[in-house]
Amino acid sequence: MKHIFIINPTAGKYDSRQRIYEMADHLRTAHGLDVQCILTKKQGHATEIAQKLCQTGEPLRFYACGGDGTVNEVANGIIGYDNAAMSVIPVGTGNDFLKNFGGDMDKFRDAENLWDGPQFPMDAIDVNGRVALTIACSGIDARVARDVHKYSESPILDGKSSYIASLLVNFLFKGIGSHWTVELDGETIEDDFSLVSVCNGRYYGGGFMPVAEARMDDGVLNTLVVKKVSRGTFIKFVGPYSKGQYYKFPHVARCVAPKVVRIRSEKPDIVTCLDGECITSDDVTIRLSDKRLNFFGPAGCDCNRTARDI
Ligand SMILES: Nc1ncnc2c1ncn2[C@@H]1O[C@H](COP(=O)(O)OP(=O)(O)OP(=O)(O)O)[C@@H](O)[C@H]1O
CATH class of the missing domain: 3.40.50.10330 (Probable inorganic polyphosphate/atp-NAD kinase; domain 1)
Known part of the structure; x- marks a missing residue:
């Protein structure tokens, strides 16, 4: 060995x-x-x-x-x-x-x-043929993760503070929602979405926990689908969301466990982060890896x- x-x-x-x-x-x-x-x-x-x-x-x-x-x-x-x-x-x-x-x-x-x-x-999660172990997220949280490295170079910001800095900049200046078609197994939804988070494990962004019940060896990907919301609602949502309390906002967030999640857009604006590493495309298919x-x-x-x- x-x-x-x-x-x-x-x-x-x-x-x-x-x-x-x-x-x-x-x-x-x-x-x-x-x-x-x-x-x-x-x-x-x-x-x-x-x-x-x-x-x-x-x-x-x-x-x-x-x-x-x-x-x-x-x-x-x-x-x-x-x-x-x-x-x-x-x-x-x-x-x-x-x-x-x-x-x-x-x-x-x-x-x-x-x-x-x-x-x-x-x-493991399969994202267009590449593997993520913990969370594959698309939407505002992925844009935040893509930008977080800029802030983590600062000597005064730790992991979580860097994430909050990136979140604020994306939230204030770059908009919350994206117009996508999201397929969850047989169901197709065309709408404006804040994020789609496919969770095998529980943590990202320096300690945010979208789905506390996600387990890393149960063959299930807990998927949180969050529609576009106003800035006011987003501010109220983000705290509970980071603690796995999405269920307090049933009109905003829905947690499902589809076998396959596909996200499509008319333009290549889907930023997807795999354990913090980001890809951008107009068509993403996310499923439980067969390996x-x-x-x-x-x-x-x-x-x-x-x-x-x-
Ligand atoms: N020699 C190298 N030079 C530059 N970048 C590298 C090198 N080796 C690896 N990388 C890249 O460095 C990036 C950051 O690495 P990694 O995520 O492991 O550390 P981190 O950002 O400090 O930690 P975390 O993601 O847990 O916050 C990765 O995208 C990786 O591909």
Whole structure:
């Protein structure tokens, strides 16, 4: 078994390379493991590295060292390969993926807790052939996520404050709704929408939680469809929405669990964020991936630790 640390040197506010090299060295010396550290060189590189290694057929354990973007890229590289599994060492700005594990998040910071941890399958979301693990959102929340990196470079803003800054700018200057045709299995709705959030997990945007009951291994994608609303309603809605209380606004938000969600627009104005990484198109199809992700974590961890019933 090989242990591969894929390190995004640009993730997070501080350089974490030295700390990761020390952890990797410790696994070599204390446990005699075959460990390799690889730095990413550009966006998308983590997927290329992981996929190439998976094709060798060797048994592999990957450690995505970065934020949600790095986690997403490694997942896209390994999903579908039986010989590979992944975990995460969080050194990013937001690390929303690991929030799903609740209080166990801190255990992921040390590879000593991970290298022989249990492996389990997790669901994934397929978005036009690309994979998201936590949430695939389209609409104002995706535009906010696309712009959030501009603000997260500020030394005075943490993950959540950067998200709020981006939300305010989009809300005040760029408008809330988009005219789309949304298909939820057989149902077709043409209307103005604020957002469509397809949730496998629960967190995005530095800790916002659209659907608290979403579970990451139940084969269900909880999908929140929010029609265009006035600025006044949006202001009242956003707080409860961020805490999984969409059901307090039944005239605005509807939560369903379709097998396939398709969004179409007359122009390429559909911004869709997959775990924070954004694509823009005029036709997006989102469904449960037919592949599951092999994931490993600290003993006793649970990707549904923070899930709740309505
Ligand atoms: N060497 C590199 N140079 C520039 N960008 C890179 C490099 N390696 C990876 N990236 C890109 O950096 C972006 C940000 O990475 P990531 O999301 O992991 O960190 P973060 O933004 O600090 O964390 P989070 O998304 O959790 O807030 C990703 O889009 C990734 O593709």
